[in-house]
Amino acid sequence: MVDKVLELGGYAAGYAGRLYAHAGADVVRVEYGVTPPAWASPVAMDSFLHAGKRRVATSDPTLIQQLAAAADVVICEASGADAVHALGFQEWSTPVKAALTPFGLTGPKRNWHATPNTLLAMGGYTVLMGDAEREPLSLPGHYLEFQTGALAYTACNAAQLAGQSTDIDIGMLETLMSLSQFTTVRWHCAGELRTRHGSDFWFVVPSELFRCTDGWAYINIVPQFWDAFTVFLDRPELLVDGRFTNNGLRMQHRTALHEIVAEVLATFSVAQVHERAASCRVPVGVVQSFADVLDDPHLAERDFWQAVEAAPGAPEMSGVKLPSLPFRLGDKKSTRLHLNGVKPLTEPTLWGRLWGR
Numbered sequence: 001m002v003d004k005v006l007e008l009g010g011y012a013a014g015y016a017g018r019l020y021a022h023a024g025a026d027v028v029r030v031e032y033g034v035t036p037p038a039w040a041s042p043v044a045m046d047s048f049l050h051a052g053k054r055r056v057a058t059s060d061p062t063l064i065q066q067l068a069a070a071a072d073v074v075i076c077e078a079s080g081a082d083a084v085h086a087l088g089f090q091e092w093s094t095p096v097k098a099a100l101t102p103f104g105l106t107g108p109k110r111n112w113h114a115t116p117n118t119l120l121a122m123g124g125y126t127v128l129m130g131d132a133e134r135e136p137l138s139l140p141g142h143y144l145e146f147q148t149g150a151l152a153y154t155a156c157n158a159a160q161l162a163g164q165s166t167d168i169d170i171g172m173l174e175t176l177m178s179l180s181q182f183t184t185v186r187w188h189c190a191g192e193l194r195t196r197h198g199s200d201f202w203f204v205v206p207s208e209l210f211r212c213t214d215g216w217a218y219i220n221i222v223p224q225f226w227d228a229f230t231v232f233l234d235r236p237e238l239l240v241d242g243r244f245t246n247n248g249l250r251m252q253h254r255t256a257l258h259e260i261v262a263e264v265l266a267t268f269s270v271a272q273v274h275e276r277a278a279s280c281r282v283p284v285g286v287v288q289s290f291a292d293v294l295d296d297p298h299l300a301e302r303d304f305w306q307a308v309e310a311a312p313g314a315p316e317m318s319g320v321k322l323p324s325l326p327f328r329l330g331d332k333k334s335t336r337l338h339l340n341g342v343k344p345l346t347e348p349t350l351w352g353r354l355w356g357r
Helices: 011-022 042-050 061-069 081-086 116-122 143-161 172-178 183-190 223-233 236-240 247-252 254-265 270-280 290-294 297-301 350-355
Strands: 004-008 026-031 054-057 073-077 096-101 166-171 207-211 216-220 284-286 305-310 321-323 337-339
Touching: 004 011, 004 061, 011 026, 011 042, 011 073, 011 096, 011 143, 026 061, 042 321, 073 143, 081 096, 096 143, 116 143, 116 172, 143 166, 143 172, 166 172, 207 254, 216 254, 216 270, 223 236, 223 247, 223 254, 223 270, 247 254, 270 284
Parallel strands: 004 026, 004 073, 026 054, 073 096, 096 166, 305 337
Antiparallel strands: 207 216, 216 284, 305 321
């Protein structure tokens, strides 16, 4: 559907472009400005986001406009509304354009600067992260940028499927608010503020992290799984225990129930927990090491890990494993990725050579 995608910006635009590249689109990344700090090493982040893309370096608005004119979709990330407009976003003739900024292109905060941590705090995430008796925490990694990039990818594809030519305005703070599950709903509808309780989800019991003999498992038992969970624990008598007959009572007797679950799981290995959960069909997740994730049979069956073919200038990347698409439509397996080096934009005709125009 989308053949040519132009990508400008940081990690949010980079992730949207990554999804397009994995889906088979011809993605050209324009590199300008300073790359923000990454949680991973620069080489690892570069490899994760930009394998399979072609890359040029320029900050010339005229050349960027000509590249945009040859694209089907443009993903443009910048520090604020004025920064987007300075690139020429409004003048680009691309059918579908998405602008990614901290607070959107309109409103009083459109040019406010922000970091992922400040946006997570403004979105109410920070107050929910961490143990109740300690200082709040912020989410690690690039959750905000990648979620924003995924939203941009989804919105642009929706516009393409609808046959619409449109400008899409995505604010990162709004992205966070859209992902807050029932936090904002409880506040708007009931005037209730959620509080943090460590790894305990609190509103559904038991939903907590428990130690096994050789690791950890997270139990997430919503009401419809309660009967099966008593079988998982091999404690059928809990079905008729008056303290636990519904979720409201289980919340009242949370400590007692957690003690029972902890006692049982302390006798199981992680492998046993995984096997019993599958057999009883209850939602239990085991905490995996990096080695476990790389050797996971489910991910292997999906051909999830892709070996990179390194560019001539980066032989050290040859054979490095990168995640494939988080989703796939149909039976087609992922193609082998190629990590391209930066191609300097040195002549006015390069955009035509890039896309054969």
